[in-house]
Amino acid sequence: MDVSKKRRTLLKVIVLGDSGVGKTSLMNQYVYNKFNQQYKATIGADFVTKELQIDDKLVTLQIWDTAGQERFQSLGSAFYRGADCCAIVFDVNILRSFETLNNWREEFLKQIHLILSHFLS
Template sequence: MASRRRMLLKVIILGDSGVGKTSLMNQYVNRKFNNQYKATIGADFLTKEIQFEDRLFTLQIWDTAGQERFQSLGVAFYRGADCCVLVYDVNVAKSFDDLNNWREEFLIQATPSDPENFPFVVLGNKVDLDGGNSRVVRCLIVLHSFT
């Protein structure tokens, strides 16, 4: 039997305050949802192991504060990231409009070796609110295509 190879991947979650970054992380890792909103102070992280083909991956998922006053902490938290998840609230157009600023700030502070090909994932959150009646962002325009 072939031995499993283990790999650590650091994933950063970014987006405006209140878009649901913490809820997404907790739902993905713990399969739990908490209705009580509590702003993240600085950053927090959870880990999750997943298997893909013959490899075992440990995802270190960093949930960062969306408030501007904590953005100066970015350098320490972003360094060594393997992927960045940009989250917006489909019911708040500004949170979608701010995604490019989050992306640019991440690239400045993380200084990845190949910024043109760094993997970003964009997630629209809160599609379940109000039966979709409050939704203002209806479609996603691709900012960058990945090959």
């Protein structure tokens, strides 16, 4: 099938979790197949894209790497807007990062609910 005739889909994926749990490493490993042991903390958000072919459909993943620091969580609505899903990340060596998973989940659901209720009203 001609590539130009294939259906294209864009999915926005946001990566959430505490600061320093490896969100940037995970994203770079998945997209670029690269690992760097030294990363600087993400400020705000950054995103990369990855194209996949699933059957006859081209899927572009827009993967947003969000800062885990609490001071950036208030910027949430802009990051969450248009998100199709999220990946919540923790560090197996840091118990606290596991204990906060539900907070990240609740924040995601809250932000999506606020965005949808604003959109639907």
